[in-house]
């Protein structure tokens with residue numbers, strides 16, 4: 502009989518698994534559940550990307566073990582993408598690492614560059630999977646609180662200087678999951694200064710890269726002067742090209758951090774299926790019109806959901822990007838008791854904010870991954886519960 506290792510025992514509880522279980526149990530009762538809890542893109546992968554992958558599967562070359570560190574053509578496409586979209590110049594061999602989804606890079610980076618007991622800073626609230634990297638690398642976790650008053654950006658002045666000086670890595674994520682907050686150039690400048698002052702490496706999670714609203718294209722951390730000296734940016738094709746199941750992403754930036762990621766990749770993986778890498782080249786080289794259409798769709802849905810929520814007096818935090826709305830919980834409820842109430846009494850599923858960390862308490866996350874008239878229907882059902890939102 503085998504037991505889990507101590508490291509595995511420290512892995513965080515997969516909170517989405519328990520949410521899915523609750524939603525499935527409600528669906529099994531025959532209820533017409535409106536699921537606003539998930540973060541799974543609902544739109545199809547663009548046809549031309551699917552076609553590129555299908556064509557590549559027919560090539561015998563693509564059945565072989567691929568190059569360990571990824572297809573050079575994909576690394577070049579990623580570098581071209583950065584140049585074209587953000588005006589950032591990257592060396593495709595030294596400053597890009599191909600990943601089987603960005604989650605791999607996010608989770609393995611602490612393991613690649615930190616030692617047990619080193620300090621890592623994570624945003625709270627934040628994407629829960631960062632915690633897996635903390636557990637696997639056995640590092641010391643310190644949380645950086647994000648507040649609505651500061652637009653869910655860290656306030657570097659409020660971080661205890663002893664913690665800042667001990668920290669080896671800081672994770673950031675804009676456009677943000679779960680709040681929909683976006684970064685400003687000034688904030689990224691302060692981030693580089695904080696990194697230089699305290700010798701902290703920055704890991705910017707750019708999973709929702711192009712998804713910005715109201716005419717604002719989200720900025721890349723690497724556009725900030727000095728950023729490449731202090732950090733990396735994690736990218737994925739999961740969201741912008743609806744390729745979440747394909748598992749393809751890349752890291753870009755500081756060559757030492759990229760080398761560390763590549764080293765760990767060499768030991769754990771061969772590489773992503775070459776046909777998927779070929780499809781990713783096609784996606785990154787495309788004219789981005791499918792991405793623009795997708796951003797317009799999410800913005801339309803955000804506006805539709807906001808309108809439906811405001812009609813029942815439920816005021817959202819202004820989401821500037823990604824595909825989420827971050828909603829306050831009414832008086833007398835916790836994130837979890839409110840989410841449970843909505844599922845039980847209104848058959849509406851939302852993700853409780855405390856699943857993203859303690860500072861997520863008091864909020865729920867709504868995914869903009871369905872179409873009207875379901876937002877209106879969901880909010881009308883919630884409205885009938887007669888809750889005091891203010």
Ligand code: PLP
Pocket residue numbers: 540601602603604605628674678706708736737738739745748749750
């Ligand atoms: N980062 C954030 C903030 C996410 O929300 C997600 C997925 O939901 C990921 C990273 C992981 O993306 P990938 O599919 O590239 O592993």
